[in-house]
Amino acid sequence: MNDFVIEAKQLTKIYGKQKAVNCVNLHVRKGRVYGLLGRNGAGKTTIMKLILGLTSVTSGEVAVFGQNIRGREKRVFPRIGAIIETPGFYPNLTGTENLEIFAKLRGTAAPGAVKNALEIVGLPCKDKKLFGKYSLGMKQRLGIANAILHDPELLILDEPTNGLDPIGIAEVRDFIKRLSSEQGKTILISSHILSEIALLADDIGIIDCGVLLEESSMNELKKRNSKYILLQVSDVPKTSLILEREFHTKDYSVQDEHTLRIYDTSLNMGEINKFLVMQNITVTSSGLCNDTLEDYFKKITGGEGIA
Numbered sequence: 523m524n525d526f527v528i529e530a531k532q533l534t535k536i537y538g539k540q541k542a543v544n545c546v547n548l549h550v551r552k553g554r555v556y557g558l559l560g561r562n563g564a565g566k567t568t569i570m571k572l573i574l575g576l577t578s579v580t581s582g583e584v585a586v587f588g589q590n591i592r593g594r595e596k597r598v599f600p601r602i603g604a605i606i607e608t609p610g611f612y613p614n615l616t617g618t619e620n621l622e623i624f625a626k627l628r629g630t631a632a633p634g635a636v637k638n639a640l641e642i643v644g645l646p647c648k649d650k651k652l653f654g655k656y657s658l659g660m661k662q663r664l665g666i667a668n669a670i671l672h673d674p675e676l677l678i679l680d681e682p683t684n685g686l687d688p689i690g691i692a693e694v695r696d697f698i699k700r701l702s703s704e705q706g707k708t709i710l711i712s713s714h715i716l717s718e719i720a721l722l723a724d725d726i727g728i729i730d731c732g733v734l735l736e737e738s739s740m741n742e743l744k745k746r747n748s749k750y751i752l753l754q755v756s757d758v759p760k761t762s763l764i765l766e767r768e769f770h771t772k773d774y775s776v777q778d779e780h781t782l783r784i785y786d787t788s789l790n791m792g793e794i795n796k797f798l799v800m801q802n803i804t805v806t807s808s809g810l811c812n813d814t815l816e817d818y819f820k821k822i823t824g825g826e827g828i829a
């Protein structure tokens with residue numbers, strides 16, 4: 523048994539001749555916030571629809587709570603809260619009235635569920651304002667309130683901050699974080715904004731043209747994209763040994779047979795270069811690099827950035 527709440531294996535969706543999702547292997551771990559990052563048309567919504575069984579799988583498979591959702595919807599849906607595209611609220615009813623209807627439809631019996639959900643997303647309860655008169659930000663919040671109404675273990679949120687102003691984005695980010703840290707929810711969230719995912723997610727999946735290019739923890743990704751010294755030498759094994767024995771650092775990685783990255787930037791590179799040369803190691807180049815996540819994203823998608 524693993525602790526994946528969602529696991530996709532070779533998941534593929536073909537529309538006509540287009541592979542909207544192409545052999546995706548995705549792993550969402552329990553209690554984590556997983557950010558699915560990709561530009562418009564990358565395949566984010568399609569992946570979420572496949573997970574939820576809202577569209578049929580062409581090939582591959584996807585398991586939620588360890589099993590395929592198809593045929594088990596009645597048992598599994600109460601454990602999931604999702605917003606994929608805008609939910610159909612009634613414009614001539616208030617937010618509270620709308621949620622009360624959805625709560626009844628779903629059989630959410632918990633007293634105070636509507637009030638609680640509204641509170642979490644920062645909307646007033648028993649407010650007289652009709653949904654039709656809501657701003658976009660309020661509509662988004664009501665959508666999320668509706669998704670958390672039945673206290674699900676897993677939340678699937680497709681671009682929940684779309685169209686919000688910067689303060690609204692920060693507020694939504696804040697309560698999504700709280701749902702994870704205080705209530706232990708597992709959350710899959712999509713976005714096309716790198717900075718947003720970077721601030722929110724524990725794990726990240728980068729998707730482009732239907733292909734999941736990268737899946738890693740945010741910490742790992744940040745580490746790989748912080749400041750480092752790029753060192754090109756004639757003998758990498760010998761250089762590694764010297765770094766460890768003479769300069770007492772293990773904070774480096776080997777890139778290829780001639781290249782190392784040293785993450786401990788406090789080291790005296792002049793001394794290191796001198797030492798290496800004395801040991802007959804040719805230093806072709808050595809310099810400080812500062813790749814940002816943005817650079818990294820551009821590099822792996824081969825594009826000109828995303829935010």
Ligand SMILES: Nc1ncnc2c1ncn2[C@@H]1O[C@H](COP(=O)(O)OP(=O)(O)OP(=O)(O)O)[C@@H](O)[C@H]1O
Binds near residue numbers: 565568
């Ligand atoms: N029902 C459909 N029929 C045909 N093609 C579709 C359908 N749904 C999505 N696609 C195509 O699949 C690709 C992926 O679409 P998807 O909506 O999953 O992307 P996305 O990453 O969610 O994009 P966005 O950021 O714009 O929401 C796109 O090229 C889209 O045109």
Ligand SMILES: [Mg+2]
Binds near residue numbers: 566568
């Ligand atoms: Mg989408």
